[in-house]
Amino acid sequence: MELILASNNKHKLEEIRAILGNEYKIVSLNDIGCHEEIPETQDTLKGNALQKASFIYERYHKNCFADDTGLEIEFLGNQPGVYSARYAGEHCSFEDNMNKVLAEMGDTNHRKACFKTVIALILDGKEYFFEGRVDGEILRERHGREGFGYDPIFQPIGYQKSFAELSAEEKNRISHRGRAIQQLANFIKNLK
Numbered sequence: 001m002e003l004i005l006a007s008n009n010k011h012k013l014e015e016i017r018a019i020l021g022n023e024y025k026i027v028s029l030n031d032i033g034c035h036e037e038i039p040e041t042q043d044t045l046k047g048n049a050l051q052k053a054s055f056i057y058e059r060y061h062k063n064c065f066a067d068d069t070g071l072e073i074e075f076l077g078n079q080p081g082v083y084s085a086r087y088a089g090e091h092c093s094f095e096d097n098m099n100k101v102l103a104e105m106g107d108t109n110h111r112k113a114c115f116k117t118v119i120a121l122i123l124d125g126k127e128y129f130f131e132g133r134v135d136g137e138i139l140r141e142r143h144g145r146e147g148f149g150y151d152p153i154f155q156p157i158g159y160q161k162s163f164a165e166l167s168a169e170e171k172n173r174i175s176h177r178g179r180a181i182q183q184l185a186n187f188i189k190n191l192k
Ligand code: IMP
Pocket: 067, 068, 069, 070, 071, 084, 085, 086, 094, 097, 147, 148, 149, 150, 151, 163, 175, 177
């Protein structure tokens, strides 16, 4: 089965291909010659995931899926949430975003947070959704060099290491995106 992933993010493609295995051909936007900026203007993860998948389905009429992820921090009223990529402003870096979170958290002991990923899948015009979540806490400073985004300041429950101190395999096994992809994989493997 061939599925288009509405992204060109290499890291995501590798992670998804590793979980789904060889039976599924996961094709990127570059692979199908789509070089347009896909709009992502909704105010929920589900809305954004569906917006991205629908954009591709409407243009290419091929089965596809898209994901959207947010970091929700209790002390910040569940921000940055759907705005995680540009929390410190348009075109900001991962470092800028982490600096903003650490500054806003100050030395509070209320540090609970979770990552959530929603995947929207469109198969023959029908929409399906999958969600993955991992709970943890925001550290007081950065730890580790692996991963990306907020990984150096997020420590999953039950671990004494940040996401940026785990190997890619360890992180994928427990991460929000890993869990959402696993659900997608279970669903499409049961379609046959
Ligand atoms: P996206 O929806 O996958 O593009 O994720 C939105 C933003 O959430 C990214 O720009 C990152 O800042 C953050 N993010 C997503 N996934 C992760 C992760 O696995 N670790 C750390 N940060 C992440």
